[in-house]
Amino acid sequence: MKSFLARLGESIIVILVVLVLNFFLFRIMPGDPLTGIVDPRFSPEAKQQLAAQWGLDRPMSEQFFVYAREMLSFRFGLSMMSGTPVWDELKNRVPNTVALLLPALILSAALGIATGVHAALHRGSGSERLVMLGGAVSFSFPSFFVQLLLLMCFSYLWPIFPLRGTTSVPPPEGFAALTDYIWHLALPLFSLVILGFGGFALYIRNMMVKAMGEDYILMARARGLPFRRVVWNHAFRGILPPVLTILLLSLPGVVSGAVITETVFSMNGVGRFLLEATNSHDYPAAGAAFFLLALLTVGCNLLADICYVLVDPRVRREGARE
Amino acid sequence: MKDKLRLLIFVILVYAAFIDAAADGKTSFDVENLSGPKARDLYYVITRDMDAALLAMSTGQLDVLSDIYRPVDVGRIAESGTADLSVASSFHAFFLTFNTRKFPWDQKILRQAASLVVDRGRWVRDLFSGYCEPLTSFLPNISPYAEQTISRQYGAEEARRRMADAGWTWNASGWLVAPDGRELPTTRILCPPSSVAATTTEIATLMAEALMSIGAPAEAYPMDFQTMLARVNVGDFDACTNAWSMSRDPDVLYAFYHSSMDVEGGYNQSGISDAELDNVLHELRYAPDEPSARDASTRAQARLAELMPVIPIYSRYSISAIRNDWNGIFTTDLTNSDNLLTLISMTPKDGGERPIYWNITEEIRTLNPLVSSTAYDWVVLGTVYDTLISTDPYTFEDIPWLAKTWDIEPGERGSVITFTLRPGLRWQDGRPLTAEDFAYTLKLIKDNNVPRFYDSVKDMENIEVSPDGLTIKVYMGNTSYWHLHNIGGMIILPKHIMENVPDWRTWQPTNRPHKADDGTELTELIGTGPFIFRESRTGEYVHMTRNERYMLYDGESAK
Numbered sequence: 001m002k003s004f005l006a007r008l009g010e011s012i013i014v015i016l017v018v019l020v021l022n023f024f025l026f027r028i029m030p031g032d033p034l035t036g037i038v039d040p041r042f043s044p045e046a047k048q049q050l051a052a053q054w055g056l057d058r059p060m061s062e063q064f065f066v067y068a069r070e071m072l073s074f075r076f077g078l079s080m081m082s083g084t085p086v087w088d089e090l091k092n093r094v095p096n097t098v099a100l101l102l103p104a105l106i107l108s109a110a111l112g113i114a115t116g117v118h119a120a121l122h123r124g125s126g127s128e129r130l131v132m133l134g135g136a137v138s139f140s141f142p143s144f145f146v147q148l149l150l151l152m153c154f155s156y157l158w159p160i161f162p163l164r165g166t167t168s169v170p171p172p173e174g175f176a177a178l179t180d181y182i183w184h185l186a187l188p189l190f191s192l193v194i195l196g197f198g199g200f201a202l203y204i205r206n207m208m209v210k211a212m213g214e215d216y217i218l219m220a221r222a223r224g225l226p227f228r229r230v231v232w233n234h235a236f237r238g239i240l241p242p243v244l245t246i247l248l249l250s251l252p253g254v255v256s257g258a259v260i261t262e263t264v265f266s267m268n269g270v271g272r273f274l275l276e277a278t279n280s281h282d283y284p285a286a287g288a289a290f291f292l293l294a295l296l297t298v299g300c301n302l303l304a305d306i307c308y309v310l311v312d313p314r315v316r317r318e319g320a321r322e
Numbered sequence: 323m324k325d326k327l328r329l330l331i332f333v334i335l336v337y338a339a340f341i342d343a344a345a346d347g348k349t350s351f352d353v354e355n356l357s358g359p360k361a362r363d364l365y366y367v368i369t370r371d372m373d374a375a376l377l378a379m380s381t382g383q384l385d386v387l388s389d390i391y392r393p394v395d396v397g398r399i400a401e402s403g404t405a406d407l408s409v410a411s412s413f414h415a416f417f418l419t420f421n422t423r424k425f426p427w428d429q430k431i432l433r434q435a436a437s438l439v440v441d442r443g444r445w446v447r448d449l450f451s452g453y454c455e456p457l458t459s460f461l462p463n464i465s466p467y468a469e470q471t472i473s474r475q476y477g478a479e480e481a482r483r484r485m486a487d488a489g490w491t492w493n494a495s496g497w498l499v500a501p502d503g504r505e506l507p508t509t510r511i512l513c514p515p516s517s518v519a520a521t522t523t524e525i526a527t528l529m530a531e532a533l534m535s536i537g538a539p540a541e542a543y544p545m546d547f548q549t550m551l552a553r554v555n556v557g558d559f560d561a562c563t564n565a566w567s568m569s570r571d572p573d574v575l576y577a578f579y580h581s582s583m584d585v586e587g588g589y590n591q592s593g594i595s596d597a598e599l600d601n602v603l604h605e606l607r608y609a610p611d612e613p614s615a616r617d618a619s620t621r622a623q624a625r626l627a628e629l630m631p632v633i634p635i636y637s638r639y640s641i642s643a644i645r646n647d648w649n650g651i652f653t654t655d656l657t658n659s660d661n662l663l664t665l666i667s668m669t670p671k672d673g674g675e676r677p678i679y680w681n682i683t684e685e686i687r688t689l690n691p692l693v694s695s696t697a698y699d700w701v702v703l704g705t706v707y708d709t710l711i712s713t714d715p716y717t718f719e720d721i722p723w724l725a726k727t728w729d730i731e732p733g734e735r736g737s738v739i740t741f742t743l744r745p746g747l748r749w750q751d752g753r754p755l756t757a758e759d760f761a762y763t764l765k766l767i768k769d770n771n772v773p774r775f776y777d778s779v780k781d782m783e784n785i786e787v788s789p790d791g792l793t794i795k796v797y798m799g800n801t802s803y804w805h806l807h808n809i810g811g812m813i814i815l816p817k818h819i820m821e822n823v824p825d826w827r828t829w830q831p832t833n834r835p836h837k838a839d840d841g842t843e844l845t846e847l848i849g850t851g852p853f854i855f856r857e858s859r860t861g862e863y864v865h866m867t868r869n870e871r872y873m874l875y876d877g878e879s880a881k
Contacts, residue, residue, distance in 0.1 A: 029548070030546070030548060030549040030552035030553070031551055032552075035551045035586060036548065038566070039578075040566060040577040040578060041574070042773075043777045044585055044588045045777070045780070046774075048587075049772075050773035053773060075739075075871070078828060079687075080466070081687050081696075082688035082831060083693040083827055083828055083829075084687075084688060092860040092861070093861070100769045133690075146369075148374075151374055151820075152377070156381065163377055164367070164368075164374050165367075165377065165861075165862050165863075166861075166862065167863075169679065169862070170863075170865065171859075262370075263370045263372065264371050265368045266370045266861075268368075268860055268861020
């Protein structure tokens with residue numbers, strides 16, 4: 001408990017540091033929100049009016065105070081580009097991102113684990129070669145190419161999935177709206193699973209091959225334990241901590257890297273919002289998006305620590321001794 | 323394949339020009355001959371990926387596709403046979419800008435020589451398969467004020483001869499030496515990276531090669547676009563590539579080349595400062611009437627051709643496609659098919675009733691017209707709000723729109739503009755539109771210094787509305803013919819709604835319900851335009867319905 005509280009304290013310090021860095025890094029970046037306005041009908045005087053509207057003419061300390069207050073209260077201020085509260089902008093996008101990426105991550109990991117373990121247990125077989133090849137292809141193909149190919153095949157040549165968005169236009173009502181939503185997410189989800197499982201499969205396969213050669217596995221088998229139990233309760237459990245670390249720490253990267261999927265499938269998600277906010281120097285929007293990403297990263301890190309305790313008795317015992 | 327595409331484009335251009343100009347003998351547009359909107363529903367559908375949009379168009383999920391710029395897409399649409407393409411010149415203009423504040427680009431003769439080695443025709447042919455046009459004017463070719471002042475003559479030999487005549491020499495390595503003995507430093511041509519704008523990077527490379535052909539060391543210098551803008555903004559560059567979206571009025575030249583605009587945030591990026599040019603640009607900006615403006619514009623462009631602070635390179639065509647199962651498509655050789663007139667006139671060829679699905683490539687960020695800044699937002703807002711005067715699609719001259727007549731005359735302190743509204747105009751909620759609404763809009767913008775429209779109203783001093791509410795006089799603090807376009811091109815907001823808006827900066831009209839006179843549930847996004855806003859789903863679509871109170875709506879013809 002004590003060590004958990006210490007980790008929690010560290011996490012809060014990290015969040016506060018990120019909060020401060022977020023403010024200054026965006027302002028150190030070349031340009032500002034006005035630099036991107038390249039419209040000859042927008043005079044320098046009009047730009048000054050805009051700077052005043054956005055509060056950019058105020059002293060830096062005042063800007064920082066307003067920023068910190070908005071971030072810590074989770075209101076996040078008003079987006080410079082749209083004039084709407086950033087929280088409203090995020091509220092529209094986060095559900096789509098979560099609905100797509102969370103199942104994608106879970107399914108990719110599940111498929112990667114299943115195929116990786118299978119390959120490790122069937123070394124030298126055709127199925128191992130297939131997993132290795134599939135994993136390498138999945139891992140190395142550019143996502144936009146695979147996704148466009150899927151669109152071409154399953155939305156155009158054999159049109160069983162929609163071409164764009166998360167809803168039909170016009171959208172159906174009632175329960176049909178939910179099935180319509182799932183139907184729209186199916187192809188992007190499928191694409192992310194086939195693009196994402198390869199990395200897991202190759203990693204798990206290598207870890208399992210190593211684990212299966214360990215003495216404690218030999219011992220377990222010598223004790224006459226069923227093979228299935230040896231594999232899952234002993235070998236796989238042994239590699240579980242690093243697998244959990246990879247799984248949890250890949251979540252923030254998946255969110256920020258969702259831009260391509262959101263573009264190809266015209267989805268309204270956080271990844272693209274993050275990119276557009278950064279490109280346009282929309283300080284409140286970009287600050288909020290990066291702050292949430294930092295929270296997600298630190299949260300996942302903390303969760304990984306908790307999971308360690310749950311899955312690894314050695315960590316539990318060390319904690320108890322401390 | 324490239325030749326086939328070029329031939330195709332040529333045929334389309336000729337066809338568009340012939341059909342529109344010759345078939346019905348029209349040389350000008352009469353708004354009274356138009357009726358609509360005819361379609362009951364309009365969906366602006368957001369499809370970000372052009373490949374997905376093309377597939378959607380070929381399967382009938384999209385009817386209108388704008389902003390087509392990749393030659394390969396034009397070819398695919400043409401081959402699919404499901405849509406009609408239209409091509410027109412546009413107000414896009416691409417320049418190479420020199421920093422005239424420092425050596426060596428403060429040397430006029432060097433800039434003139436550089437202009438001679440730009441092989442625009444070949445670059446456009448090689449890089450864009452002919453889907454752009456070479457630019458030899460400081461205004462886009464489509465502008466009624468564009469003067470072809472820049473020689474199309476191309477040749478390093480001629481450039482070198484002129485340099486030699488001006489006393490420039492070449493050192494043993496073949497690099498230029500100025501008459502005062504200074505050697506030229508390497509010119510870095512700032513440009514976006516090829517991953518962002520491949521053709522722009524390529525043009526910067528070609529330009530560097532061209533400069534080296536006359537002995538000026540140069541290299542393309544790709545960098546992050548925002549960083550590039552930031553450096554150009556403070557004059558920290560040698561040369562850079564710029565693309566602009568300009569307008570029909572030539573007073574934009576003042577913003578680009580008047581010395582007073584060489585300030586941070588200003589657009590005189592080249593830093594050109596020339597008394598003669600300043601005088602003629604001042605005359606252009608404050609011209610009392612159109613003939614004086616035209617004369618000043620011609621002289622300004624002639625002086626620019628002499629000073630050559632930038633090198634015009636090319637202008638992009640505007641290309642759109644509409645599925646060929648629609649009637650009522652409106653194009654001219656100046657306007658392609660994705661315009662408001664098409665939107666008003668579109669009807670299915672089979673005589674039935676179905677929605678129009680119009681593609682937008684980026685999501686709508688806000689529909690508050692006072693803060694909205696993206697072109698995509700204005701695609702939607704442009705169907706909701708109207709202006710007093712509009713532009714003839716055949717000639718780019720002013721035509722009546724909400725205003726039936728207008729006049730601009732010199733007053734005691736400055737221009738006085740008078741607009742007389744069409745009688746019987748109504749807002750989409752059924753209330754009558756009067757000149758009071760327009761006066762309120764102008765005051766709201768002026769009193770609050772609304773940045774988006776600040777430049778249009780900053781010189782406005784007084785407004786008078788006639789007792790019958792049909793005529794408005796706007797008094798400006800100085801004289802300029804362009805005030806007519808700035809004021810006449812402003813949107814009009816409904817006074818009865820704006821009076822109740824607590825803060826114009828955070829106003830989200832689509833989130834605030836408003837009842838029409840007949841009890842219909844609408845939002846505060848109320849204009850006089852052909853379509854009424856109904857619903858928006860962020861990142862997905864915007865749904866609009868026909869405005870049956872629209873000034874051009876004729877129930878019978880709509881059926």
